[in-house]
Amino acid sequence: MTPHDAGFLLLAVIAAFFANEIWRALGVVLSARLDEDGALFAWVRMVATALVAGLVAKLVLSPSGGFALAPLWLRLGSAGVGIAAYTLGRRSLALGVAAAEVALVLGVVALGA
Amino acid sequence: MDATPSHEAPAPAGASRPFWRGARAALSTPGLVLFGSFTGFGAMTHDFGWPIWIAALSTVLIWAAPAQLVLAGALASGAGIAAASLAVTISAVRLLPMVVSILPVLRSDRTSLGARLLAAHYVAVTAWFEGLRRTPALDRESRMPFFLGLANGLVVGSTIATVAGHAAAGLLPAALSIGLLGLTPIYFLLSLERGASGLGERLAIGFGLVLAPLIATVSPRFDLLWTGIIGGTIAFAIDRAARRRRSAA
Numbered sequence: 001m002t003p004h005d006a007g008f009l010l011l012a013v014i015a016a017f018f019a020n021e022i023w024r025a026l027g028v029v030l031s032a033r034l035d036e037d038g039a040l041f042a043w044v045r046m047v048a049t050a051l052v053a054g055l056v057a058k059l060v061l062s063p064s065g066g067f068a069l070a071p072l073w074l075r076l077g078s079a080g081v082g083i084a085a086y087t088l089g090r091r092s093l094a095l096g097v098a099a100a101e102v103a104l105v106l107g108v109v110a111l112g113a
Numbered sequence: 114m115d116a117t118p119s120h121e122a123p124a125p126a127g128a129s130r131p132f133w134r135g136a137r138a139a140l141s142t143p144g145l146v147l148f149g150s151f152t153g154f155g156a157m158t159h160d161f162g163w164p165i166w167i168a169a170l171s172t173v174l175i176w177a178a179p180a181q182l183v184l185a186g187a188l189a190s191g192a193g194i195a196a197a198s199l200a201v202t203i204s205a206v207r208l209l210p211m212v213v214s215i216l217p218v219l220r221s222d223r224t225s226l227g228a229r230l231l232a233a234h235y236v237a238v239t240a241w242f243e244g245l246r247r248t249p250a251l252d253r254e255s256r257m258p259f260f261l262g263l264a265n266g267l268v269v270g271s272t273i274a275t276v277a278g279h280a281a282a283g284l285l286p287a288a289l290s291i292g293l294l295g296l297t298p299i300y301f302l303l304s305l306e307r308g309a310s311g312l313g314e315r316l317a318i319g320f321g322l323v324l325a326p327l328i329a330t331v332s333p334r335f336d337l338l339w340t341g342i343i344g345g346t347i348a349f350a351i352d353r354a355a356r357r358r359r360s361a362a
Binding site: 086 | 128150160176177186189204210212217236288289290294296299302322337348
């Protein structure tokens with residue numbers, strides 16, 4: 001991993017701003033005309049959902065940086081604890097995230113990192 | 114209750130009251146979870162060697178945690194600006210249906226194009242979810258200022274959280290900074306599930322999780338793109354088939 005210089009990162013952030021914002025602007029233009037219950041939107045939403053879920057899998061399975069210091073079983077196990085707490089706690093985001101965090105931090109402490 | 118001290122300016126009857134009510138609503142549970150997640154993002158950018166102001170700028174300007182994460186991840190794995198922007202734009206497609214679904218709720222007859230573009234800029238998972246949940250109970254004139262207050266509250270809190278996470282990453286004990294880095298994936302996963310409507314989107318989550326590691330071994334550069342298109346399309350096909358069966362029955 002090579003650290004980038006600030007000018008490169010600034011350009012990258014500005015480019016990403018436009019790459020991101022264009023869909024918001026298109027949404028404004030199309031909101032008057034397109035049917036949000038239509039098949040095309042349903043498909044777009046599912047593609048985007050699968051993409052972000054894929055990102056989550058990558059972040060957990062092959063993280064770059066400090067998260068990789070936690071072993072794979074602990075990363076998966078703490079996510080499992082979070083999902084279980086979320087499900088049992090009537091789909092409470094806060095509960096799920098908090099449970100996963102406690103499991104992860106305690107696990108790292110127990111391993112003596 | 115409403116006894117305004119006489120030395121204060123009288124509360125303007127227009128937009129400022131719902132704006133501040135919205136800003137206060139940013140301090141709700143979803144807002145706090147979001148701030149936690151941006152603390153994690155800040156810590157991650159520290160890990161990637163970003164200067165603290167770049168991290169803060171990315172939150173203020175891009176204002177979409179998945180896009181920021183995709184950007185940071187792509188750059189860290191050696192992608193150039195063009196490839197990173199392509200990955201960002203793919204992750205941002207989902208903003209379009211979100212904008213389309215919230216604007217009819219927020220706008221009134223007098224809402225200008227500029228105001229609609231401004232509102233759209235603030236659309237991201239948490240602002241969208243909370244905006245859709247809270248504004249329909251308000252009268253139409255108050256909805257837009259309430260949403261802008263809510264969204265600005267979320268942006269300010271998230272920017273502070275990004276900076277705090279970046280600063281803390283080098284100082285915290287290892288267990289806590291690993292904990293910060295682990296916040297983002299679980300928050301994303303659970304908020305995807307929370308926001309999913311219907312069978313197709315739940316299937317898309319499952320396919321995304323399973324396909325990404327497989328596709329990464331075949332096409333490491335465009336793995337997220339292919340994961341989205343293949344996983345989303347299979348989920349869509351199953352969802353449509355299930356619908357047809359239900360309507361035929």
